[in-house]
Amino acid sequence: MALGKDYATQECSIARALEIVGERWTLLVVRDALYGVRRYNDFLVHLGIPRAVLAARLQLLTTEGILEKRRYQESPPRDEYVVTDRGIAxxxxxxxxxxxxxxxxxxxxxxxxxxxxxxxxxxxxxxxxxxxxxxxxxxxxxxxxxxxxxxxxxxxxxxxxxxxxxxxxxxxxxx
Amino acid sequence: MALGKDYATQECSIARALEIVGERWTLLVVRDALYGVRRYNDFLVHLGIPRAVLAARLQLLTTEGILEKRRYQESPPRDEYVVTDRGIAxxxxxxxxxxxxxxxxxxxxxxxxxxxxxxxxxxxxxxxxxxxxxxxxxxxxxxxxxxxxxxxxxxxxxxxxxxxxxxxxxxxxxx
DNA sequence: ATCCTAGGTTCGTTCACTGAACCAAGATGT
DNA sequence: ACATCTTGGTTCAGTGAACGAACCTAGGAT
Incomplete structure (x- = not known):
């Protein structure tokens, strides 16, 4: 969770988890990913989330290994976000x-x-x-x-x- | 979750739940309550949470029936926050x-x-x-x-x- | 009379969220 | 050739929440 300070002082794996998925919208993005939503625009219309926030969440979930960005067509180049085992967990x-x-x-x-x-x-x-x-x-x-x-x-x-x-x-x- | 808009458009009980316990710090307060923390100052020092935010979270969790404010001594009057069945759930x-x-x-x-x-x-x-x-x-x-x-x-x-x-x-x- | 404790409230600063606008690359229509 | 559409973003001004330090209050304790 990225509001100035984090939960670093919390010696607790719940706090660790919330640092990753505790921000607004994040868990709903993961939920949608488990439901089978994979594309930027689908997340966008289904969640009603601001575009900038969605981009940030997808980025973070990807770097944390919860989603995987994967090219699904070459021309035009398009990527989808597929949930990983860590996300399925x-x-x-x-x-x-x-x-x-x-x-x-x-x-x-x-x-x-x-x-x-x-x-x-x-x-x-x-x-x-x-x-x-x-x-x-x-x-x-x-x-x-x-x-x-x-x-x-x-x-x-x-x-x-x-x-x-x-x-x-x-x-x-x-x- | 109270950042301007809520998750009202989400027809989903996960979103409902996150409206209540999805804000920053809230789940950590509930965790501490399950651990047996009951008093304002104990939450404060254990979580390192700003006082105003803690007061707001305790208030919200109380009105949502997750904690219960209970007088534990009369003089001076002191209250503690005890987790309810809804919180235990x-x-x-x-x-x-x-x-x-x-x-x-x-x-x-x-x-x-x-x-x-x-x-x-x-x-x-x-x-x-x-x-x-x-x-x-x-x-x-x-x-x-x-x-x-x-x-x-x-x-x-x-x-x-x-x-x-x-x-x-x-x-x-x-x- | 002063200090201490518990449980707050107030307030200025900082920072994330919001929503609208803009951008870009490639495909498609005419 | 040109405009338009689709997809997937970025930018930016405005707003609201979090932060943290200071202050407040009621009641004991010294």
């Missing part, structure tokens, strides 16, 4: 944070996460109650919940209305 | 965030968490590998790890050097 944190937000501050469920192999909704720790194992993120399927706006204006939210695997790139359909 | 999030920070950005283990009943170190989801159950926070014992400064200057860090139960108030010994 943030999934339990984001999952439990979202669970907390839903249980304490939300009325309806916005998204559900299921074990793609058997369709069972995940338990609080990301485990499949039916299979009894913790489901790796590529095997998690995200499905829209009842509280989600059925007709969002931006194409990224529309792409995220369809059930999809986590990490799989989103398919934005131009109008 | 943030433990899985903080635990996984700390685990991520340690695994990816830290060399040594700073603190270990054990099942007080059997002494077994907790697994990644806060479960006791020996007992096979998720350990409720009052039954978790925090013990200092090898990476911790053995002779910190402030009394709160000194109090946290001793193994102790989570949530139990810290015992600061005046010099």
């Amino acid at each position: 943030l999934w339990p944190t984001l999952r439990s944070l979202g669970l907390w937000g839903r249980e304490h501050f939300s009325e309806t469920q916005l998204r559900a996460f299921r074990h793609a192999a058997c369709g069972t909704e995940l338990g609080p720790y990301g485990e499949c109650p039916a299979c009894g194992t913790v489901v790796p993120l590529p095997d998690v399927e995200m499905v829209p919940g009842p509280g989600l706006d059925p007709d969002p204006t931006n194409p990224v939210s529309r792409a995220l209305l369809k059930p999809k695997r986590m990490l799989e790139p989103i398919e934005t359909v131009p109008v | 943030l433990w899985p999030t903080l635990r996984s965030l700390g685990l991520w920070g340690r695994e990816h950005f830290s060399e040594t283990q700073l603190r270990a968490f054990r099942h007080a009943a059997c002494g077994t170190e907790l697994g990644p989801y806060g479960e006791c590998p020996a007992c096979g159950t998720v350990v409720p926070l009052p039954d978790v014992e925090m013990v200092p790890g090898p990476g911790l400064d053995p002779d910190p200057t402030n009394p709160v860090s000194r109090a946290l050097l001793k193994p102790k139960r989570m949530l139990e108030p810290i015992e600061t010994v005046p010099v």
Whole structure:
């Protein structure tokens, strides 16, 4: 976290983690990356984040090894940001944070996460109650919940209305 | 998060959660509260946080039902901030965030968490590998790890050097 | 009468976030 | 040939939050 002083005096790995992902917007960028968002403009329209801040966050997440900048076409040269294993490792944190937000501050469920192999909704720790194992993120399927706006204006939210695997790139359909 | 605009456009319980606990310092205050820190001055010296910011965070966490302001003596009137169930519910999030920070950005283990009943170190989801159950926070014992400064200057860090139960108030010994 | 403690508030400075404008390289349309 | 569009940014003035030092208050203690 970069507001003048950091948390350096904190002898604590939570503080270390927050130095990296504790700034405003950062965790939402990672969340979107786990959802399959990869491109600058998709982050931009989905998050409603100022362009300069997005550029700074993508830069920082890349240098910290949470995202990886990767050329996906040569002409014109275009890069996408793909989440790395280090970013995927943030999934339990984001999952439990979202669970907390839903249980304490939300009325309806916005998204559900299921074990793609058997369709069972995940338990609080990301485990499949039916299979009894913790489901790796590529095997998690995200499905829209009842509280989600059925007709969002931006194409990224529309792409995220369809059930999809986590990490799989989103398919934005131009109008 | 209160920087002009909020995350209101985000239809996501992660964003809701971050509106509450996503501001700078907030999660560290909650962490300290779970560790057993309860008093204004103890938060102050342990976190090195500006006084005004601490007052604002304690206020917000209280109105959001994460901490509870409670009079602990009448003369002179003194209040302490005790973490509520809603705050305790943030433990899985903080635990996984700390685990991520340690695994990816830290060399040594700073603190270990054990099942007080059997002494077994907790697994990644806060479960006791020996007992096979998720350990409720009052039954978790925090013990200092090898990476911790053995002779910190402030009394709160000194109090946290001793193994102790989570949530139990810290015992600061005046010099 | 003075000092100390706990828990704040006030205030000027600094710094990050915001939003709008601008920029650039390559593709595409006419 | 020229303008326009798309993608992925940078620049910049204005604003609001964080910082840290100083100050304040109520009640004990010396």
